Amino acid sequence: MPVLPGDAPASIERAAAALAAGELVALPTETVYGLAARADDDAAARRIFAAKGRPADHPLIVHVADAEAARAFAADWPVAAQRLTAQFWPGPMSVVVHRRAGVATVAAGSLPTVALRCPDHPVAQALLRAAHAAGVAGVAAPSANRFGRVSPTTAAHVAGEFGDGLLVLDGGACPVGIESAIVDCSRGRPVLLRPGVLTRTALEAAL
Ligand code: AMP
Ligand code: MG
Numbered sequence: 168m169p170v171l172p173g174d175a176p177a178s179i180e181r182a183a184a185a186l187a188a189g190e191l192v193a194l195p196t197e198t199v200y201g202l203a204a205r206a207d208d209d210a211a212a213r214r215i216f217a218a219k220g221r222p223a224d225h226p227l228i229v230h231v232a233d234a235e236a237a238r239a240f241a242a243d244w245p246v247a248a249q250r251l252t253a254q255f256w257p258g259p260m261s262v263v264v265h266r267r268a269g270v271a272t273v274a275a276g277s278l279p280t281v282a283l284r285c286p287d288h289p290v291a292q293a294l295l296r297a298a299h300a301a302g303v304a305g306v307a308a309p310s311a312n313r314f315g316r317v318s319p320t321t322a323a324h325v326a327g328e329f330g331d332g333l334l335v336l337d338g339g340a341c342p343v344g345i346e347s348a349i350v351d352c353s354r355g356r357p358v359l360l361r362p363g364v365l366t367r368t369a370l371e372a373a374l
Pocket of ligand 1: 228275278351
């Protein structure tokens with residue numbers, strides 16, 4: 168399957184249909200390229216672990232079109248998650264909240280919690296919105312590299328990693344190149360699990 172121009176509506180429609188059908192799609196985000204599958208379908212999410220060679224108990228971040236879409240995966244929405252997402256979404260910040268029972272079990276590595284992020288990349292945004300319109304609640308999307316290898320920041324890098332059996336949306340070089348911040352909001356008080364590209368000071372200022 169080809170590398171498709173991410174700014175073409177036909178590419179977005181094709182990739183959204185592939186996601187809706189449970190297939191893998193590589194997409195650009197502002198951090199790195201992600202290997203995406205619908206998170207609300209355990210069989211689809213399992214394909215990510217198989218393609219990457221990633222252990223099944225390493226939970227994936229679920230990417231959503233907006234905070235409203237995130238609620239399909241969340242059992243609750245603590246005030247810390249509310250404040251952080253209001254400040255940093257769309258953007259390179261993930262929140263961990265209690266997972267809605269029976270949803271995204273495989274994507275979450277069977278944890279009772281789920282990590283959620285709304286990326287700020289025009290191609291990722293367009294794809295998430297089109298996929299949502301096609302019935303996809305959100306997509307799990309770890310970096311589009313085989314387990315233990317460097318995270319890709321270009322479409323060519325992704326194609327080189329997985330070959331031409333994978334549909335890749337080309338959004339150019341990722342502007343950030345560093346992983347998202349992760350804040351655990353499931354424990355009563357927020358805990359910074361990974362600063363990523365944001366600073367602790369910036370995250371704390373939002374709380
Ligand atoms: P990556 O492999 O770069 O996509 O990063 C995913 C990161 O999110 C890993 O460090 C995971 O441990 C973390 N993560 C995903 N889901 C959860 C969760 N439910 N609780 C805590 N950390 C999580
Ligand atoms: Mg990675």
